[in-house]
Amino acid sequence: GQSLEQPSEVTAVEGAIVQINCTYQTSGFYGLSWYQQHDGGAPTFLSYNALDGLEETGRFSSFLSRSDSYGYLLLQELQMKDSASYFCAVWRDDKIIFGKGTRLHILP
Amino acid sequence: NAGVTQTPKFRVLKTGQSMTLLCAQDMNHEYMYWYRQDPGMGLRLIHYSVGEGTTAKGEVPDGYNVSRLKKQNFLLGLESAAPSQTSVYFCASSRRGPGDTQYFGPGTRLTVL
Numbered sequence: 001g002q003s004l005e006q007p008s009e010v011t012a013v014e015g016a017i018v019q020i021n022c023t024y025q026t027s028g029f030y031g032l033s034w035y036q037q038h039d040g041g042a043p044t045f046l047s048y049n050a051l052d053g054l055e056e057t058g059r060f061s062s063f064l065s066r067s068d069s070y071g072y073l074l075l076q077e078l079q080m081k082d083s084a085s086y087f088c089a090v091w092r093d094d095k096i097i098f099g100k101g102t103r104l105h106i107l108p
Numbered sequence: 109n110a111g112v113t114q115t116p117k118f119r120v121l122k123t124g125q126s127m128t129l130l131c132a133q134d135m136n137h138e139y140m141y142w143y144r145q146d147p148g149m150g151l152r153l154i155h156y157s158v159g160e161g162t163t164a165k166g167e168v169p170d171g172y173n174v175s176r177l178k179k180q181n182f183l184l185g186l187e188s189a190a191p192s193q194t195s196v197y198f199c200a201s202s203r204r205g206p207g208d209t210q211y212f213g214p215g216t217r218l219t220v221l
Contacts (some may be wrong), residue, residue, distance in 0.1 A: 020139040042212040098150030
């Protein structure tokens, strides 16, 4: 089947760096996306990797390795407002598949 | 710009009742999507549209119908609501395909008793 695996929870300290991993068993997809969702809110787009390698957007970076069926989201200089759930998603043709999300807890 | 709006924000239905959720976007996007999100779960695609007058099934289409008569609007209908359809429903739109930035509406929280 097609699925994405993410850790259910990650805890980090304010100001630190955290990496959220996403592994998948989906072949032939076009790209890997990351979304952030605060409690009670709507998902917001963070990044998209169409090609292997690192994409950087401010404090957030995302990485994709198709050969390893693996990607990650890197958050630097963590702030309390980064406490949220983070979802990876892949898409191909008419299928968009989301992971179940990683809840990021940030300690002061 | 309002972005993506959804109506209503909350709704309670009894089993067997019908209702329509309205999604509107003012960004002239071609693609629109309906997702549902259950507690502790990611988003699951119900139906989507690649342009005015087109619709297609997503991952979990059973029990739902959609229409896209106007480019800016995407309607999700439940003909006979079931408790299993209790969920939060999100609409989204994107200029190009799913890999492009998807802009989400605030969500509709639906409870079916």
